[in-house]
Amino acid sequence: MSEWLELELADRLAPVRAPERLWHSLQTADPLANSRQRSVRPVKTVLLVAAAAAASVWLAAVWRPEVRNARTAGFSANPVEFHVACRSCHTD
């Protein structure tokens, strides 16, 4: 490697003084607060997901689809009654 490059690198990459505001920026960024925030976030997420899952299960257990018409009602209840109902409706 050339001596020129060695000198340039030593010159251009020389150490510098850190700005005075660095200590202030450390004081405003509270590491304890950050770690608390990090640890709380997953717990919140887990609780929200669990609540959503429980709500879905409850809804699936409670909810029944409403009967839409006589055809589906008769078909699901009793085929014979459905046949009668069908006859009464259709006048062919």
Place this chain on the structure above:
Amino acid sequence: MVLEGSERELVEACRRGEREAFRALFEIYRDRVYSIALRYSGDETAAMDIAQDTFLKLFASIHQFRGDAAFQTWIYRLVVNSCFDHKRRTRRLVPLAAGFLATLRASADSLADLLRSEVRTSVRTAVDRLSPSLRMVIVLRYTEALSYEEIATVLGCSEGTVASRLNRAHKALGRRLSHLANEGNRHV
């Protein structure tokens, strides 16, 4: 001895949560940490972020320092990791654009200033274009004047790897800055 007496006491005081000890430790290492961050990132804002991240990690995990390695080496490892993490988190300016902006900022009162500014920008751009691992070896070598052995300890690799990376970095820089070297030789 791994730790100097006063530094050992400072570390112990930090473990006890004494704020003044943190401040004292910060004062010892702030320039070194910031210099590595700045020379690696090439950007003052990024260097502040990296330095802040390094000291926050240091203060949060100082109880994990067992004293079986030099404290300075431990801090160097923290700042090196913060540099690599920062690189992963953020996209850097294209080196050429950064170089262009630096040229705009530089004072160009005279031809000599202009030439110096061009050399500075070219060297900075050439270093920026090195891969992170090559750039870090160059920074530790020229900013902190660490030996091959110390760099190997900080980076967790062999001295042979350090020598190889330095050699590759020098060759890449030599190629990219050859035009400046020729001009420099003409002017001398």
